[in-house]
Amino acid sequence: MKFTINRDLLLDALNNVSRGLSSKTPMPVLTGIKIEVSKEDITLITTNREISVKVVLNKVENIDILEDGVCVVPGKYFIDIIKKLEGDTVEFTLFDANTIKIISERTTFTLISLDYSNYPNINFSVNSEPIILGSKVLKNYIRQTAFAAGVNESRMILTGVCLETNQNKLQMIATDSYRLAKKVSLSENPYPKTKIIIPSKSIEELSKILEDESEDVKVYFANNRALFEYKNISFITRLIEGTFPDTSSIIPTEHIVEIKFNKPLLLSTVDRASLFTTQNNGSIIKMSTDANGVVQIASISTEIGKVVEEIVPLNIDKKGHFQIAFSAKYFLEAIKAFDGTEIVIKFTGELKPFLLTSPDDENFVQVILPVRYF
């Protein structure tokens, strides 16, 4: 097995394939990258059992294949080596069962390979009709929903993002039961009907591979696996089994007060108010309105002191006294997830979930459950 390849091309492929690399694993071979070289192409494969990634580099002018073969290289070290090399071209040779030489300019690295006979066989084909989405669109869907998923594995189903398609509608929902983020879009053409739950960690790794561009991502799913095909990359993740809770009843449809804020102003105010919040006091801040339509945001720590700040909102549909308390962390994460410069919050009661939307970002809603504080 022997090939030469452009360093930047290899580094880019390694960056993508590294998303499936295991760090802590009882199977040492999974800390490696499997390299398969044929007459036509070089294939890089990783798997950590949850996620598997494959990148195929076709023989082009930057790649010269001299001899085919298979080996597994230590992943972390191989990536570090390629990062630190100075030359434009890397020469890779497998000498015998377990000696790899990597040569670039004045430097020769000798690496001991891992035993490829132990490497699991991964099936990178999933047969179903694909959903096709733009890379930038999918990346944004993930950014706006995955953060709201749960982290508590005792409710495994909530650690995933629910992707549902029905006729021309596609929606992604994540919730940890205290907050919810929901993104919906309509397509001109109908989608194949599905409802799958993708682990939020997997989909966030996928997001790091996707670029802000219009290139298509094809999503296949069957037998509790989903396959994402993007450029020369195949990304497979395990799906979460079970039934995602029905969230339609959680999203408020009416309100008692609706307030429109300038987003950067609201963000910096809540950021300051959260200075005194700690994990001990549940990082709670209070929001209240008065008869003049001024909104006050405050937080109190019995040990440190208090912060009080007033905002004149862009609009408020009912002046008068209303107060509510909620997690500053959840609120900040929710505001940051919106595109645009305006945020509309619809309150339905002092102890009832409230709705966050933005006129600049239709099809995206969030819900936060307040806390009892007063």
Next chain:
Amino acid sequence: MKFTINRDLLLDALNNVSRGLSSKTPMPVLTGIKIEVSKEDITLITTNREISVKVVLNKVENIDILEDGVCVVPGKYFIDIIKKLEGDTVEFTLFDANTIKIISERTTFTLISLDYSNYPNINFSVNSEPIILGSKVLKNYIRQTAFAAGVNESRMILTGVCLETNQNKLQMIATDSYRLAKKVSLSENPYPKTKIIIPSKSIEELSKILEDESEDVKVYFANNRALFEYKNISFITRLIEGTFPDTSSIIPTEHIVEIKFNKPLLLSTVDRASLFTTQNNGSIIKMSTDANGVVQIASISTEIGKVVEEIVPLNIDKKGHFQIAFSAKYFLEAIKAFDGTEIVIKFTGELKPFLLTSPDDENFVQVILPVRYF
């Protein structure tokens, strides 16, 4: 107690005074900043028993003093508040024994102050004839020596940097007994004679206050304390008691082979060679020369593999076989400490300390002890 002050001016003063702030301390009041306001100025004081810092802000157009007084504010929170405020001006008011109001634009912070009656009284005067150094010069001395000090407190004396003046000569030395860094300079005027050992942690904190400029720093020392006066800042540190070891015999005066390297090339080569070194194998790399005057740098890990790289040096005064092994970490830190683009290494034997110098950076020498490896 009441004053208004320009936010950036206050933030700059807080950044400097924070160098003396305690984080973990059995005396909670030491996590605070003492603020003393008189008719003429505002004084900020911190101490962590090792280091004490005082910053005096004279009444200028950016400061308006309305009422004098004394209080101790929670240090971390006060700094965070001032950082996050939006307005140009901050109004600070002490209301009763322990309530502080900080107002800027739409925001009001109420802070509970610490009991200033518990705050230790710190003497910021040290009577001695000062050594006077430029800020940029002293900052560079610290950068080039303090990193070589020991971290093992069982040999306390080596955790300090030895500052010695004698007639027109000033020298700073640090060593952990495996490496040594020594900076010497000559002045036109004689210095007051002294030899003090400054804790390396203290002098590194001082370095963060000093700027790259010609402004003078006055250094006073007496009774196991040193005082650095710089602009409106007084920085006091405890000194280490005892006798610094005589290092003159450690610095080699003759050599068997002298090699001149291009610094960036040597740096990137050793950086690559250290990829496979781990704490387990003592991060050791080997350097050897051959009959053609080519230098080979290599490291071997029995588990991972090996790196071999060749450099043609700028100059070598004796071609032939020579080999030596040393810590990659020590070697990299030593090379990085030099200014300029050339490094000269003088080897005195395979198991004897070697000398590093740079033609671009006279008055600065380093010594590293090799390890037995072959």
